[in-house]
Amino acid sequence: MAQVVLKDLNKKFDEVYAVKDVNLHIRDKEFMVLVGPSGCGKSTTLRMVAGLEEITSGEVHIGERLVNDLPPKDRDIAMVFQNYALYPHMTVYDNMAFGLKMRKFPKSEIETRVKDAATLLGIQDLLKRKPRQLSGGQRQRVAVGRAIVRHPQVFLFDEPLSNLDAKLRVQMRVELKRLHHDRLETTVIYVTHDQVEAMTLGDRVVVMKDGLVQQVGEPLELYSKPRNKFVAGFIGSPAMNFIDTTIVEAGGALYAEALGLRVRVPPDRVSRLGPYKGRAMTLGIRPEDLREAGGGDPQDLVFEALVEVVEPLGSEILLDTRVGNQTLVARVDPTVRTRHHQKIRLAFVPDRIHFFDNTTDEAIA
């Protein structure tokens, strides 16, 4: 039951900034995901919230309190680690009870809480076992159980699903989401490098790179309105296509041109793109925003591509195609019939085209 506020948060290791000027307002009961490639500062940020990493400068507030100088145990948080960090010499019960024992809870209270959490997670039969006698998924549940018995104000998750196999990961992902919605109703900060996890779990997602926050927003907002080229390429799978183009004017309209390709800039974007006339610019289009062209498509949105690889996935087909000297991935209907070395006519969905400034990588909306 607490918001978490990070103000101008910085972390320097020697002379290198691991986290730089991070400002975040995580609302009460919000599921906030920090995502980014490894080394982007997301785990360091989380560890600063937990109090496991010293803060170089800036402020961390949990609830109404400034917690910069509070030790981890007084911050009213619980954390789940990537390697679970279960105490190997203790039983599952003792692992889950440890935090309560340290806080001098009465024995009966500890027992009720551990039993409740164990039932909630379906591990009530494992309480007498040692961690090494458990499977990866069971260990994961114990680690989550250890966090929830404490009823903390904020949950911190540091890549909790990375050590599970793909199938179990999907299952635990759903369970975590259900747990958060139905039972816990607590603020969650969740760190992952997996953009699918980020999109599916987060109420909001923070994309980080090189210690800097790139964009904060709801998952679909990040997907449809990425603020820069990095976010555009990081969110979504397969990744967005980037095409090197030049902006030219012809007959009163603007076009983005590349070898073998000429796309008309949608009228509502013309005013923002006007200054780029005659200059190079990156055009971004998601594979799912390219489709097989039909007769009704305007000619200035259609281009011809050479199919190089066909990947039928059942519900859809991924086409690796070549246009001029660039490659484009298109995600088309399973009904599309094509083979490699064949030509195919593809059309842009005009309002899904993104433009990025080549010097700043910022999106030009």
Place this chain on the structure above:
Amino acid sequence: MTALRQEPLAEEWARQRARRRSSVLARLRSKPVAAFLMCLPLLVLIVGLIIYPFFYSIYLAMLNKRETQVVWLDNFRFLFTMDTFWLVVRTSFLFTFTAVFFKALLGFILALVINTLPTRGQRVWRGVSLVPWVMPLALSTLGWWWIFEPTHSALNWILVELGFAPKSWLADPFWARFSIILVNVWYGTPFFMIMYLAGLKSIPLELFDSASIDGAGPFQQLRFITLPMLKNIIAITMLFSTIVTFANFDIVRVLTRGGPRNETHLFGTFSFRLGIESGDVPLGAAVALVMFPILAVSAFFILRGVRRSVV
């Protein structure tokens, strides 16, 4: 004609030779034989340096003083009536347990301190603190002997400067025992330190992160995480050191030669005194053999501990 008759013979010989050679080769190639041959050097070493001397010392311990007659257990019966022998037993146990306890305690503290140092500084301190253990013990004990020297040495000088009375370190029974234990602790602590340090390094850091979030302070982390995680290594190191300490010889030999009045004799030095210096080899062997069951029990527990920690 002769050539014709010789040819089959020569062929026959060649065939036989080949068959013999191949059968030797085949036998060498068979797994049990090859395994035995590979173990042979080790077997020779163990038999020559451990098994033979062991049984020979049992045989020696059952002879009379001039080694002319087998007297069975008379040597042991005589030993058990000697007051000095029981003094040696008491001293040995006191020496061993006190020394091992302090070695373990100081080694543990040292390991904890070194483990908290930044990684770059650690190597230097680890190296420096290993010095006592690496130096030949007899040599470094000579250095200590000089430190303990009552009239001209540093230790008493410091005591006097600080306003205390000088002590006759190696002549007073209490201080002589204190001194040999001190030197043994000085010598053996690095071994504990390095073992515990290795153990500490093997504990995942996340456990301490997790414990600090769970509300455990430094002391509770030590009690609930560090110590239980090091339980095995602590037990094995202590047992191992018990054996080595119990059988110590150099320190007493160099510092006190068992004096004053046999008060600092350990099994090893007492055996040497009786067997070599007084010329009663069978009695000396008997003293050494009394150590055997005590050490064997410790060794049994060590091996069990090692097996358990591996499985």
